Amino acid sequence: MKLSIYYSESTDPSFNQAIEETLLKQANGNNIIAFLWQNQRSVNIGKDQNPWRVCKPKLLRSENINIVRRHTIGGAIYQDLTHTNIALIGPNHYLTQCIIKKILIGTFEPLKLDIAVSNNLECLVENKKISNTALSVSEDYLFFHTTLRVNTSLADISKYMNSRYSILNHQNLERSYTSINQHIRPLEHNELCHYISNSIQKTLKLDVENTVIVNNQHPDWIEFSTIFYRLKSWDWNYGQSPSFIESLETEFSWGHVELKLNVDAGVITKVYYDTTIQYHHMMNDLSQAAIGYPFNAKSVISIVCSLLLTHSEHYDELMALSEWLQQEIA
Structure with a gap:
């Protein structure tokens, strides 16, 4: 079994999502893939969601904030440079939910941050979520994605997301969500990526190949450019909405x-x-x-x-x- 960890220098959400989707298409039974990145201000919506309902497109457009539709189902989330994203992809006989839980707990051990990991792999501090997670398990592969809130303004979530169509309303955001930096010393994205990758390697006990994806430079991967331009299109991000x-x-x-x-x-x-x-x-x-x-x-x-x-x-x-x-x- 081989471990490949990719780090993106880009903060373009469409670019990074195209990387994630392409890596998922490249999954095979002999490789565990990890991908770490952060996005500039954007709203990331699920494959079957309606942006006019789950967020505020008019406000987002006025502030040059992009909406990007994922290739997977799940909820909508506001992101900016105060978030860190993790994707893990691998054969489900090797990359299990138990393994992912160990990776998440191990990430925060050097920081002496006591986190709990729920059954759906959400990270909790003092019973408040510091993550938003999506998990997909097929017959052969497990795909895990989580967005960690490092120093996120809950006011921004409230500002750009539409609570009318959300599980959370604005009033209970503070009761349900928190950020890592509210509980420990200030932590930056690159440092957090270091702790994440160390925990992945320690947990999996595999030789690792590290790859840095240069800022907005298209990798020479089959389908990457096609996926990227689809993710940039109005037809995908808006046109795929339900009636x-x-x-x-x-x-x-x-x-x-x-x-x-x-x-x-x-x-x-x-x-x-x-x-x-x-x-x-x-x-x-x-x-x-x-x-x-x-x-x-x-x-x-x-x-x-x-x-x-x-x-x-x-x-x-x-x-x-x-x-x-x-x-x-x-």
């Missing part, structure tokens, strides 16, 4: 407007509207023109532009609608 209905409502100087948009796979499929009667013709044409467009701010410009010639008498109203919708839709 939903978005309700929007506002008051203009010229009247009240209410919209209900059916969105399927990130594309507008139907629009219901309600407004003052003199604008029914304009809004009816807008509702028809919108069908087939992606549910994003860029589409709004195209939709409204298509109506300017036929509804030039309502130029000001259409411009107001356009500005409002671009502000509301991520």
Whole structure:
């Protein structure tokens, strides 16, 4: 059995997720793979999740924070440079949940931090979570991913994530979550990676091959670039969302407007509207023109532009609608 540990110098969440996904595809029965990295500000969502529901895309877009959809199921999590990510991949007859628990406990022994590891492999300090974990076990392989909160602001989690669709609401974040640095001396990412890799080697007792992945330099791996560009795409991060209905409502100087948009796979499929009667013709044409467009701010410009010639008498109203919708839709 061989042990390979990869360290990424990149903080691009799409790049690092592409590394993780490619390593998972390369798994074989003779190799244990570990991958350590951190991401710049981003929201990482599960394969089957809806970003418009679990986080706040409009706010994220305004602050240049990317949403990145994983290739695995699980919950949404806000990340920044105060987090450290660990992935472990290996044949499940060798890489077991018991082994992973030993690796996690061993990581914190040199720091004299007393942690408990739950049955679902969450790390707990004083009964509060310092991690968010995903575990997948197939017939042949085990895939483990955990994000450790090193010095995370719970206010940022509350700011960017949508508690309405979360297991945790904003009020009990502080009762449920904590960060490593709240319990020991300040700890940096590279130092934590050192303790993690030492614990992996000590627990597994295997010769190790260490590889540093240079900042944003694409590895010469089959499928890596294809995966990376998919992870960067709107079609993947938004277009893979389950169907939903978005309700929007506002008051203009010229009247009240209410919209209900059916969105399927990130594309507008139907629009219901309600407004003052003199604008029914304009809004009816807008509702028809919108069908087939992606549910994003860029589409709004195209939709409204298509109506300017036929509804030039309502130029000001259409411009107001356009500005409002671009502000509301991520």
